[in-house]
Amino acid sequence: MIVRGTDRVLIQGITGKQGTFWTERMQEYGTQITGGVNPKKAGTEHCGVPVYGSAKDAMADGDGFDVSVLFIPPLGVRDAAMDAIEAGAKGLVILTEHIPVQDVMYVLAAARERGCAVTGPNTAGGVTPGECFAGFMPAFNEKIFKKGNVGVMSRSGSLGTLICLNIVQAGYGISAFVGIGGDPIIGTTTRDAVTALDNFPGTDAVVMVGEIGGAMEEDAAEYVAGMSKPVAAFIAGGAAPAGKKMGHAGAIVMGDKGTYASKKSALEAAGATVMATPSHVGDILKERLG
Amino acid sequence: MNFEEHAGKPVLAEHGIVVPDGRLCTTPDQAAQAQSEIGPVVVKAQVPTGKRGKAGGIKIADTPDEARAAAAAILGMDIGGNTVESVLIEGRQTIAREFYAAVMNDPVSKGPMVLFSALGGMDVEEAAEQDADAVRRQPVDIRRGLEVAEARAMLAGLDIAGLGDDIAEILVKLYGAYRAVDAELLEINPLALLDGGDLVALDCKFVMDDSGIKRQEALSDKGTPDKLTGLEAEGEAKGLKYIELDGDVGVLANGAGLTMTTMDVVRHHGGVPANFLEMGGEAYTKGTDALRLVLDNPKIKSLVINFCGAFARTDVMTDGILTAWEELEPEMPVFWSVHGTGDVEAVAMLKERLGIEPLPDMDEACKAAVEAAREANR
Numbered sequence: 001m002i003v004r005g006t007d008r009v010l011i012q013g014i015t016g017k018q019g020t021f022w023t024e025r026m027q028e029y030g031t032q033i034t035g036g037v038n039p040k041k042a043g044t045e046h047c048g049v050p051v052y053g054s055a056k057d058a059m060a061d062g063d064g065f066d067v068s069v070l071f072i073p074p075l076g077v078r079d080a081a082m083d084a085i086e087a088g089a090k091g092l093v094i095l096t097e098h099i100p101v102q103d104v105m106y107v108l109a110a111a112r113e114r115g116c117a118v119t120g121p122n123t124a125g126g127v128t129p130g131e132c133f134a135g136f137m138p139a140f141n142e143k144i145f146k147k148g149n150v151g152v153m154s155r156s157g158s159l160g161t162l163i164c165l166n167i168v169q170a171g172y173g174i175s176a177f178v179g180i181g182g183d184p185i186i187g188t189t190t191r192d193a194v195t196a197l198d199n200f201p202g203t204d205a206v207v208m209v210g211e212i213g214g215a216m217e218e219d220a221a222e223y224v225a226g227m228s229k230p231v232a233a234f235i236a237g238g239a240a241p242a243g244k245k246m247g248h249a250g251a252i253v254m255g256d257k258g259t260y261a262s263k264k265s266a267l268e269a270a271g272a273t274v275m276a277t278p279s280h281v282g283d284i285l286k287e288r289l290g
Numbered sequence: 291m292n293f294e295e296h297a298g299k300p301v302l303a304e305h306g307i308v309v310p311d312g313r314l315c316t317t318p319d320q321a322a323q324a325q326s327e328i329g330p331v332v333v334k335a336q337v338p339t340g341k342r343g344k345a346g347g348i349k350i351a352d353t354p355d356e357a358r359a360a361a362a363a364i365l366g367m368d369i370g371g372n373t374v375e376s377v378l379i380e381g382r383q384t385i386a387r388e389f390y391a392a393v394m395n396d397p398v399s400k401g402p403m404v405l406f407s408a409l410g411g412m413d414v415e416e417a418a419e420q421d422a423d424a425v426r427r428q429p430v431d432i433r434r435g436l437e438v439a440e441a442r443a444m445l446a447g448l449d450i451a452g453l454g455d456d457i458a459e460i461l462v463k464l465y466g467a468y469r470a471v472d473a474e475l476l477e478i479n480p481l482a483l484l485d486g487g488d489l490v491a492l493d494c495k496f497v498m499d500d501s502g503i504k505r506q507e508a509l510s511d512k513g514t515p516d517k518l519t520g521l522e523a524e525g526e527a528k529g530l531k532y533i534e535l536d537g538d539v540g541v542l543a544n545g546a547g548l549t550m551t552t553m554d555v556v557r558h559h560g561g562v563p564a565n566f567l568e569m570g571g572e573a574y575t576k577g578t579d580a581l582r583l584v585l586d587n588p589k590i591k592s593l594v595i596n597f598c599g600a601f602a603r604t605d606v607m608t609d610g611i612l613t614a615w616e617e618l619e620p621e622m623p624v625f626w627s628v629h630g631t632g633d634v635e636a637v638a639m640l641k642e643r644l645g646i647e648p649l650p651d652m653d654e655a656c657k658a659a660v661e662a663a664r665e666a667n668r
Contacts, residue, residue, distance in 0.1 A: 018601075075505060097571055100472055100502040105401045105432045112400075124600045136601035138631040156547020158570055158630075162598040162652065165629050169651075182546055185397050211547055214397055236550040239557040240566070247531050247546025247568045249500065277555045279653045 001091060001119045001188045002176045002196055003067055005030055005131035010058050010089075012037040012080045013071035015046050022071070022136045023047045029139050031132035034063040037080070055084040067091040069125070069134050077121070078103040085110050092187070093134045094120035098249075104185050111187065118187025119180065122248070124157025127177040135179065137161065148173015150285065151197030153190065154209035155182050155216075155248070159236055163209050163278050170282020172289075175203040182211070182248030190216040191223050198227055205230045205289050207281060208272065210263055212237030213251040217263040225270035230288035232281055233272045235263045291498045291513040292338035296378045298496035301509075302478065305467035307460055308490045312380040321361030322354035324379040331379050333360040337372040338514040340495070345369045350382060371517075383490060387451060388480035390425075391461060393436075393468040395475070395499070399429040402468065404436060404461055408448045410480035436465040456489055457481075471509060472502025521565075521587055528579040530569060537562025538663045539656075540590035540622075542580055542611070544570035544602040552596045555652055561660030564590045574602035577610020585620050592623040592662035594655050598630045605632030605639065612643045623662035627655040 003009070009026070013019045014036025024047055027033055035050050035058045042053035052058040058065055068084040070077060070092065077099045084092055085107070092111065099121050111118045119126065125135010129147040133139035137157065144165045150172050154160025157179045164174050178193040180186055188196075190210060197206045206229055210217040217235060224231050238260040240246045242253040253259050264274045273284045293301075299309040313324035314336070325331050335347030342348055347369050351357035357379065367374045388410030396403035407418075407425045418425040428444040430436050441458035450457060460481065468476040477495040484490055503510045518526060525532030531546075535553075539561045543549040549568040556563045564587055569580045584593060595611065597604040608628065626648035628636045640646055649655040 074501065098501045098504075100505065101395050101474060101499045102402075102432065102469065102472060102502070105395065108400045109431055109433050138600055141630065141633075144630065154547065156545055157600045158543070158545025158598050158602070159547030159551050161600050161630050162548060162551070165598065166651070185395060185400050187400075209547070211550065216397075234551075236547045236554060239553040239563060240550055241533075241535065244533055244566075245500075246533070246550050246566060247570075251546055251550065277558050277653055278551060279651055 001117045001126070001178060001192065002128060002200055003091070003093070003126055003132055003134040004128060005032065007066040007132070008032055008034040008064060009134060010035050010037065010055060010065035010068040010084070011071065012055060012068055012084065014038060014051060015041055016071055018136070019071035020047060025140060026133060029133055031134060034065050055087040055089065059087040065089065067093065067134060069093045070095060072096055074099045078106055081107040082110060085114050085116050089116050091117045092119070093123065093125050094118060095123060095125060095135055097122040101185055104183065108185070108187055119178070120186060121181055122183040123179040123181035125179055127174070129174050137177070137179070144168060145177070146173040149175055149202055149204040150207055151175045151200055151203040151205070152207045152209070153178040153180060153193035153197060155180055155190070155211045155250070156209065156236065160209050163207060163234065163281060166278050166281045167207065167285065170285060172282070172285055176200050182250055184214055184250035189219065191220040194220050195223055198229060203229070205232065205285060208233040210235045211248065211251045212240055212246070212253050212260055213258040215258065218266040221266040221270040221272070224267065224272050231272040232284040232288065233267045233274045234278050234281070235260055235274065291500060291503060291510060291515070293496040293498065293513045294336040294338055295334065295494055296336055296376070297512040298494035299491065301467050301471055301496060302491050302494055305463045305470070307463050307478070308488060310380040310383060310490060310492065312378050314376055315361060315379055316376045318358040318362040318365070321377060321379055322358040325351055325357035326354045328379065328381045330382040331357060332382050333357060333364060334378045334380065335364045335367060335369055335374040336376045336378055337369045337374055339370040339372060342369055347374065383482060383492065384485040385482045386485050387483040389450065389457065389483070390479045391464055391481050392475065392477035392479070393465050393473065396429065401432050402430040402465070404428040404430060404441070404444065404465060406444060406457070406461065408450050430465065435469070436462055438462055451483060453483065453489065460489060472499045472506050473497065474499040521583065524586070525567070525583050528576065528583065530567060530573055530576055530580055530583060532583055533566040534587065535563050535565055537564045538589050538591040538667070539659050540564050540584045540587065540593040542567050542569065542584050542593065543596040544568060544574060544599065544607060546570070548596060548598055552594060552652065552656065555656040556594065556660060559657045559660045561656070561663055569607060570602045574607050575610065577607045578614040581611045581614040582618070585618065585622065590622070591666040592659040593625070594659035595624060595626045596652050596655060597628045597636070599632055600630060603632040604628050604630055605635035608636040608639050612639060615644065623659070625649055625655040625658040627652045
């Protein structure tokens with residue numbers, strides 16, 4: 001789920017306003033975009049790459065692709081994602097918010113069977129500083145995504161961006177950023193992302209940015225307990241009232257489930273340092289990395 | 291979106307699961323009339339929450355007068371913060387056994403999960419605590435659906451009065467209903483075995499996936515909308531997620547995670563947030579509406595605006611807010627932190643149009659807003 005500069009990237013929904021804007025940014029940054037999809041504009045060119053009628057056509061007729069990034073409205077995602085999976089995609093980045101959950105489960109079941117790694121839905125994507133990015137992240141902003149040795153994962157794109165800024169302000173840099181998305185059912189979980197960053201070359205510490213709701217942080221804590229690299233964590237939503245969805249469909253405390261306290265204690269027991277505010281990240285890295 | 295019992299049961303009935311004959315009544319006289327048509331009945335409060343029985347919201351009635359009295363007692367009752375506005379009158383059944391059946395979205399297996407327990411009528415989690423094997427779980431490959439053989443297999447070895455085939459059939463129907471209506475939870479508790487041998491759904495809990503509402507328009511009209519405060523409803527009408535809280539520091543940020551964090555940091559510095567309001571994602575062009583909404587809360591004494599732009603461009607958000615600010619000219623201490631996509635343009639805009647510079651980071655902005663609110667309260 002960490003997109004590399006050598007990966008060939010397809011953009012489904014390339015001709016839309018956001019698709020166009022972010023495709024251009026990705027190209028400028030170094031993402032190797034080999035094509036786009038829009039069934040109504042097949043055979044044309046957009047952002048300097050060929051537009052295909054489907055992901056299957058892109059695989060068969062063009063330069064092929066490894067990863068597809070979807071700029072597709074909610075009710076179109078299931079078919080578009082199935083097209084990419086059936087075409088043989090190794091990874092999907094699904095940015096769309098408000099996709100019916102049963103459609104998400106359908107796509108994830110097919111992806112699992114075909115060995116396709118899905119990031120999202122409802123993610124801002126990922127950044128591999130100095131190489132490429134996939135999604136809508138301000139990778140090109142050097143105050144935020146300077147290359148370095150700290151791996152970062154986040155359920156939230158905006159908060160993940162802020163944490164990366166704080167890390168860079170403290171004199172460190174980012175080896176890779178993985179945004180996993182704010183939905184309750186997603187392809188790449190917190191544990192998957194922490195595992196990938198732990199194994200990512202050039203990563204000496206991992207910063208985990210979670211939220212209230214669900215049990216993904218508690219699950220990831222089991223993996224963190226066995227890690228030799230230091231882990232710093234921030235969990236958003238400690239001040240949120242119970243029983244309300246805090247903007248993200250997955251960010252809700254129900255009864256005693258998904259609470260800040262449960263996540264904090266699981267992570268601390270696993271040896272992670274849990275910070276009270278994101279601006280403490282620099283001090284924690286200094287203490288744990290030296 | 292939650293559905294009350296009377297709105298959930300037709301979903302079961304449409305998929306071939308038997309439910310009792312029932313009438314929805316909003317007055318005691320209607321309840322008396324319904325009783326005279328049905329015979330001995332149960333009068334049940336209709337609220338989008340559980341524990342109605344414990345709250346006194348379920349009564350039996352054998353005569354029209356008893357039904358009138360029961361409805362009069364229940365209508366207007368407060369159950370879990372909901373005022374009872376209607377009662378469901380259903381024919382009373384003689385129950386031999388009670389079971390539990392449900393289908394829900396499972397974040398661990400990332401697919402549908404079918405649940406069944408021979409210990410119906412009680413909270414399924416309590417049942418599982420009493421006996422781990424009491425609640426059977428069957429994950430489903432959503433591309434294939436629940437097959438009868440799978441449903442039979444999950445019931446193997448349970449004490450279900452030799453009804454394995456009948457219950458398996460009901461589970462398959464329940465799964466079909468769950469799929470058809472974009473449920474995140476569809477639950478029958480109890481699924482009752484009547485003295486005559488019929489299996490009947492005596493209660494129904496249905497929660498629709500909020501992201502499924504757009505393709506379930508006709509049915510979603512029958513759901514119970516979330517209870518919103520005036521400001522929350524105003525936010526919803528403008529396409530902004532606003533949650534009213536009890537503090538005095540207004541919060542405006544982009545993205546759910548960053549907004550929650552801004553609230554957390556306000557609290558960390560000793561303040562109390564007045565609201566959650568995020569204008570990230572597709573709402574990032576709505577700065578003008580967002581500022582109006584935050585300022586409409588009479589409790590706020592200061593405001594922190596915290597942007598860290600990825601998809602949401604900070605220059606666009608800042609421009610929207612400044613437009614409203616210039617129009618409203620509020621006497622409100624405001625503290626900004628602006629980073630990410632479009633930040634150079636946004637900071638220039640702040641200097642030019644508001645004559646201020648943002649604080650270096652979110653912590654400084656939150657701390658200053660907490661201090662200003664404290665000052666205003668002195």
